[in-house]
């Protein structure tokens with residue numbers, strides 16, 4: 001343990017002296033601003049190499065320092081909502097030396113990880129869950145007569161998710177729960193947070209009667225020689241108390257929640273005072289902390305669109321500019337195609353759950369602001385609001401990441417499909433994504449949504465089919481439709497040589513005895529496999545079904561002409577397209593075996609998309625080997 005009595009005694013970077021939270025608690029208060037500065041510099045240098053959530057984490061440096069000095073993690077669990085802002089927490093809990101592998105296979109994950117540390121609790125990267133975890137933990141502590149606290153750090157964006165309010169209702173219903181809710185209010189999700197809640201929070205943040213008054217007091221009092229700081233910290237307590245009285249906190253206190261704030265989330269003294277107060281309150285309390293996303297780093301602050309929320313690749317540590325070339329991504333093609341469709345059809349409107357930029361909706365919002373709706377991080381509401389828009393005679397397009405669509409299954413099934421409403425869902429990041437880990441893989445949609453009666457599902461294989469299938473979807477008003485495509489760069493065209501039995505033929509050997517059905521972007525892998533098989537004298541046809549929610553009788557009869565049917569999909573194998581084809585063939589008495597390649601039903605650690613495909617055998621080497629074996633067995 002390094003002596004911290006006299007900060008000047010040890011000029012080593014403080015960060016290097018921190019082995020864990022105990023070392024942090026041993027630091028003198030006057031050393032903390034230097035530590036915060038070191039952490040900021042460390043974050044920028046480290047995340048610039050790997051990509052990651054630099055903006056959100058620069059915003060919680062002081063907050064996380066204060067949290068770990070006031071509370072006793074892990075006895076007092078600190079639960080981070082969404083978890084993308086937990087890098088500082090990882091640094092302070094002894095993992096600074098592992099950031100060179102951030103978000104990389106075998107390295108530090110970009111979210112809390114129980115395998116990494118006893119200080120980590122929630123690994124799910126989906127927003128708005130933290131308060132429910134905290135409420136459950138606190139009830140468990142009460143039952144076990146534990147007198148520890150539970151701290152939940154939830155962003156203003158995550159607070160727009162309905163589940164957070166379900167939890168708040170329960171937390172506020174019991175005044176004995178030792179829950180400290182820290183609302184990390186930076187006014188942003190990616191873009192500025194939307195809705196009445198956001199307006200209310202902004203009102204509190206921008207309360208003119210408070211900010212300048214505070215600034216004046218701070219400057220005048222702190223300038224008093226010798227006693228200035230002591231006098232100011234004494235005023236702090238009084239000010240926070242006065243704040244409670246002055247600023248109308250109806251929104252939370254009406255719920256029965258004790259409200260503390262708003263607190264300057266970059267003022268360590270103020271934060272510490274407020275968190276100490278919350279810790280000693282003895283019941284559920286909400287601390288409203290005002291922070292800036294990207295705080296302390298001009299390139300992040302200057303990024304109007306997203307304040308460098310989540311640069312997925314390396315960037316220049318000085319300018320923040322992305323390194324590496326720009327490629328045309330699936331999202332870009334969708335973004336342009338949506339505008340083309342919307343310009344031709346004024347009934348088309350678009351909805352996003354706080355991700356207009358990442359899902360490609362933003363350009364349409366620029367051009368047609370009255371026809372684009374950002375509902376906050378609220379996919380369930382987005383879905384049923386779209387049902388309402390459809391009932392009003394419009395054709396809504398709901399753009400979400402495939403993994404986040406999971407939570408709106410009931411709304412898709414009953415609020416949209418049972419009413420046969422013309423809503424088109426566009427699922428970006430479908431299949432294996434990579435660095436964000438298993439809760440971000442869009443691997444369940446093909447299995448989960450294909451059981452929805454009347455929902456048509458398309459999986460485009462390239463930019464051309466994305467445009468075509470989006471046009472087909474938004475012009476079909478007979479019921480709902482869903483398109484899904486992966487993250488990353490897109491191939492402009494994988495041309496079909498023929499169309500037969502509702503299939504696009506992409507590759508055809510003469511006298512082929514194997515039919516390979518590839519779903520969406522898996523066409524490239526299927527073609528590489530077929531070419532390798534062909535060279536070995538194993539003849540096949542590769543075909544793309546385009547619409548993957550059903551298999552026509554015509555297509556099944558065609559499959560009966562082959563000795564072996566192979567399916568390849570970027571989705572969980574259980575209940576996927578391969579199962580659908582096998583069932584359709586059984587139903588029609590077609591006996592050819594089906595060899596189905598999909599993502600195994602297990603939690604797969606993060607990595608690049610290629611690393612994960614290698615791990616699960618979604619490679620031409622493995623497909624060639626497995627198909628060749630199957631052919632040999634049939635001889």
Ligand SMILES: Cc1ncc(C[n+]2csc(CCOP(=O)(O)OP(=O)(O)O)c2C)c(N)n1
Nearest residue numbers: 056125126127155156157158188189354404
């Ligand atoms: C259910 C769900 N929808 C969308 C996302 C994508 N997402 C990740 S972070 C984020 C913004 C979070 O905003 P906030 O909670 O305010 O945290 P901040 O980044 O501002 O600290 C979003 C929309 C998600 N993780 N989960």
Ligand SMILES: CC(=O)[C@@H](O)[C@H](O)COP(=O)(O)O
Nearest residue numbers: 084125310312358429436487
């Ligand atoms: C935390 C979160 O859910 C998003 O920020 C996500 O990390 C973005 O993923 P992409 O990098 O694929 O857009």
Ligand SMILES: [Mg+2]
Nearest residue numbers: 155156157188
């Ligand atoms: Mg926010």
